[in-house]
Amino acid sequence: MTIELRPLTAADAEAHCAGEDALTVRWLTGGYGDVEGTIKFFEQLTQNATTGTGKRGFGIWNSDRLCGYIDYTPDLDDGLDPEDVALAYAVHPWARGQGIAVQAVHLICNTLRTTKTGTRAAIRVEPQNTASVRVAQKSGFTYIRDFPSNRDTHPDGTPTTFSLYLLDL
Numbered sequence: 001m002t003i004e005l006r007p008l009t010a011a012d013a014e015a016h017c018a019g020e021d022a023l024t025v026r027w028l029t030g031g032y033g034d035v036e037g038t039i040k041f042f043e044q045l046t047q048n049a050t051t052g053t054g055k056r057g058f059g060i061w062n063s064d065r066l067c068g069y070i071d072y073t074p075d076l077d078d079g080l081d082p083e084d085v086a087l088a089y090a091v092h093p094w095a096r097g098q099g100i101a102v103q104a105v106h107l108i109c110n111t112l113r114t115t116k117t118g119t120r121a122a123i124r125v126e127p128q129n130t131a132s133v134r135v136a137q138k139s140g141f142t143y144i145r146d147f148p149s150n151r152d153t154h155p156d157g158t159p160t161t162f163s164l165y166l167l168d169l
């Protein structure tokens with residue numbers, strides 16, 4: 001298994017959308033994407049990479065097949081300190097349970113070190129999302145605290161609770 005992170009292009013949009021399922025929507029995106037909107041999102045990621053600002057997103061490839069998505073956001077302040085860099089990820093359903101997310105987290109942390117971005121990588125995960133909690137634990141992150149989000153809410157309007165896991169870079 002060779003896991004690589006690479007920038008996403010319009011040619012990847014269909015495979016990216018096909019890799020979304022109910023768990024991706026529940027724990028990460030809040031809704032299914034379509035190809036047109038996904039292409040715009042990838043263009044925004046390309047622009048962010050060019051300007052060096054905002055969210056940087058990458059496809060996760062396993063032996064040349066797109067199998068997931070991972071990003072980092074240096075300027076997210078919801079529950080984080082200024083030097084914390086938030087990570088978010090999803091693995092396509094058919095590729096889950098093989099440790100791919102852990103490898104992708106490892107690779108993106110290497111990118112943060114190489115580019116001297118932030119001092120700590122942060123995973124903010126709802127405690128009920130046991131698969132992602134396991135990714136944080138297996139990636140060597142330390143549980144810090146639970147906190148109510150100041151921007152994400154449940155359908156009934158109450159704030160989402162996140163568990164914060166951090167890794168020194």
Ligand SMILES: CC(C)(COP(=O)(O)OP(=O)(O)OC[C@H]1O[C@@H](n2cnc3c(N)ncnc32)[C@H](O)[C@@H]1OP(=O)(O)O)[C@@H](O)C(=O)NCCC(=O)NCCS
Pocket residue numbers: 023024027028088089090091092095096097098099100101102124125126129130131132134135138
């Ligand atoms: C969280 C997620 C990225 C994990 O990716 P992954 O590459 O399957 O991660 P791992 O292989 O390390 O497995 C992590 C845990 O998932 C669970 N798991 C194992 N096989 C699985 C499968 N086939 N399907 C779903 N979950 C599985 C197990 O609890 C596993 O922990 P374990 O290794 O202690 O048994 C993936 O489940 C996903 O895309 N979920 C939806 C999006 C999401 O939750 N993103 C994170 C938001 S904070």
